[in-house]
Amino acid sequence: MASTDIPVPRPLDRPDSFTQRTLRAVRDLILSGHFRPGDRVNEAELAEALGVSRGPLREALQQLTSEGLVHRIPHRGTFIPEFGATETVELYELREAIEVMAARLAAERATPEDLAELRRFLDATGEVLHSSDEAHYPRDLDFHDRIVAIAGNRQLQARCREVHQLLHVARSRSGFRTERAHQAYDEHRAILQALETRDPDAADRAMRAHLRTGLAHVRQLFELSEPD
Amino acid sequence: MASTDIPVPRPLDRPDSFTQRTLRAVRDLILSGHFRPGDRVNEAELAEALGVSRGPLREALQQLTSEGLVHRIPHRGTFIPEFGATETVELYELREAIEVMAARLAAERATPEDLAELRRFLDATGEVLHSSDEAHYPRDLDFHDRIVAIAGNRQLQARCREVHQLLHVARSRSGFRTERAHQAYDEHRAILQALETRDPDAADRAMRAHLRTGLAHVRQLFELSEPD
DNA sequence: GGTTTGCAAACTGTTGACAGTTGACACCTC
DNA sequence: GAGGTGTCAACTGTCAACAGTTTGCAAACC
Numbered sequence: 001m002a003s004t005d006i007p008v009p010r011p012l013d014r015p016d017s018f019t020q021r022t023l024r025a026v027r028d029l030i031l032s033g034h035f036r037p038g039d040r041v042n043e044a045e046l047a048e049a050l051g052v053s054r055g056p057l058r059e060a061l062q063q064l065t066s067e068g069l070v071h072r073i074p075h076r077g078t079f080i081p082e083f084g085a086t087e088t089v090e091l092y093e094l095r096e097a098i099e100v101m102a103a104r105l106a107a108e109r110a111t112p113e114d115l116a117e118l119r120r121f122l123d124a125t126g127e128v129l130h131s132s133d134e135a136h137y138p139r140d141l142d143f144h145d146r147i148v149a150i151a152g153n154r155q156l157q158a159r160c161r162e163v164h165q166l167l168h169v170a171r172s173r174s175g176f177r178t179e180r181a182h183q184a185y186d187e188h189r190a191i192l193q194a195l196e197t198r199d200p201d202a203a204d205r206a207m208r209a210h211l212r213t214g215l216a217h218v219r220q221l222f223e224l225s226e227p228d
Numbered sequence: 229m230a231s232t233d234i235p236v237p238r239p240l241d242r243p244d245s246f247t248q249r250t251l252r253a254v255r256d257l258i259l260s261g262h263f264r265p266g267d268r269v270n271e272a273e274l275a276e277a278l279g280v281s282r283g284p285l286r287e288a289l290q291q292l293t294s295e296g297l298v299h300r301i302p303h304r305g306t307f308i309p310e311f312g313a314t315e316t317v318e319l320y321e322l323r324e325a326i327e328v329m330a331a332r333l334a335a336e337r338a339t340p341e342d343l344a345e346l347r348r349f350l351d352a353t354g355e356v357l358h359s360s361d362e363a364h365y366p367r368d369l370d371f372h373d374r375i376v377a378i379a380g381n382r383q384l385q386a387r388c389r390e391v392h393q394l395l396h397v398a399r400s401r402s403g404f405r406t407e408r409a410h411q412a413y414d415e416h417r418a419i420l421q422a423l424e425t426r427d428p429d430a431a432d433r434a435m436r437a438h439l440r441t442g443l444a445h446v447r448q449l450f451e452l453s454e455p456d
Numbered sequence: 457g458g459t460t461t462g463c464a465a466a467c468t469g470t471t472g473a474c475a476g477t478t479g480a481c482a483c484c485t486c
Numbered sequence: 487g488a489g490g491t492g493t494c495a496a497c498t499g500t501c502a503a504c505a506g507t508t509t510g511c512a513a514a515c516c
Contacts, residue, residue, distance in 0.1 A: 042466095074245055
């Protein structure tokens with residue numbers, strides 16, 4: 001078709017709509033902690049700051065509402081939700097539902113290359129972990145995302161993204177730190193092993209155990225910070 | 229506070245916003261089959277028909293987009309998505325993730341009353357099923373919704389609703405009929421039994437088996453209608 | 457002094473109009 | 487007639503202004 005060698009016609013360069021850009025901007029503001037749980041969003045002010053009118057902003061807020069990152073009360077305004085112990089536990093249970101299923105599917109569908117790459121990834125994080133004795137484990141979510149990707153189900157992947165987002169906000173409040181890097185790493189290895197034996201039930205058990213440990217840890221944090 | 233006995237001050241009577249009403253209206257139009265997969269939505273026309281301006285309609289469409297009931301292409305318009313075999317299978321897998329988890333939680337959390345009511349419900353549907361030999365099983369979803377309700381996790385419940393909606397649209401195209409009412413009924417009894425023994429693993433297995441049977445059935449329909 | 461009542465400012469909900477893009481049809485060329 | 491080009495109507499994206507609601511404050515009243 002295209003006869004010449006011009007770099008690229010790029011139908012992709014079209015800057016996407018104000019609504020989409022605004023959506024990403026506001027989402028980042030929430031995830032980055034600029035807006036904190038309990039805060040109220042002033043539409044006119046925020047629209048001005050982002051350089052758009054209230055129309056696109058309102059569409060973006062509507063989307064964020066269904067993502068759960070924002071809560072709208074009629075005639076009152078838009079608020080950043082506060083996640084208590086109950087909500088956080090519910091999110092963890094949803095996460096367990098999705099990621100356990102993803103682990104099952106990954107055990108059935110992973111290609112040899114998938115497994116090899118996952119192993120390399122874990123080896124790399126293992127080295128980092130043992131050399132510098134970090135108590136933090138920044139690549140935890142990376143591992144989980146990779147497994148959901150291997151599962152090859154877009155619906156699961158999309159929901160997983162959403163849940164991780166919400167948990168990020170839910171945990172942000174009490175200065176959450178994993179502090180259990182080595183344990184998590186060991187559990188990740190167990191999951192990898194289950195995948196390599198292509199045993200969905202074993203993958204199920206390993207992933208579930210891993211997530212429940214995480215939930216138990218978060219529960220403990222909540223009980224410490226507020227006996228709710 | 230309120231000293232007098234006037235019926236009710238009712239802060240609830242406030243008719244909710246145009247956006248909310250429009251959202252429900254359009255959702256119903258899609259679920260009822262008025263809009264069919266592949267159809268395009270004309271904003272001006274639909275807004276006029278619903279008696280609102282394009283603003284609220286666009287906010288409603290934005291929400292429907294994140295529910296997956298609608299697909300927007302920039303500068304092209306809003307379309308009702310067409311669910312092929314791949315998408316439908318993915319939805320079933322997501323459903324399995326959610327409802328299996330719900331069954332596990334229900335096994336742990338169901339009160340005796342919950343179980344008694346669920347049993348009454350199943351008995352009632354059983355009678356209907358055996359007296360009039362309906363091939364159709366209209367209360368199938370009811371049963372599933374009850375279990376998710378018993379699980380008592382709002383996040384799971386909300387996602388479950390969404391998935392059921394999408395599956396409704398996905399199946400609507402090829403004049404889907406269950407045709408396996410008696411089998412489904414038996415499987416439901418098995419699930420109930422697992423719940424009554426309060427065995428999460430048994431509930432897991434029973435629910436998973438039930439949903440996989442359903443998926444196998446749908447797969448068969450797709451292979452018949454289109455060898456995709 | 458404490459409670460109620462009545463503004464008034466601030467903000468959200470909604471609208472109609474304008475700007476930019478897309479897709480189709482007609483026309484022109486070879 | 488096939489292929490390319492120009493034009494136009496239809497529709498989406500965006501905006502600025504208007505309408506209705508909420509909330510805080512202040513004055514009035516008991």
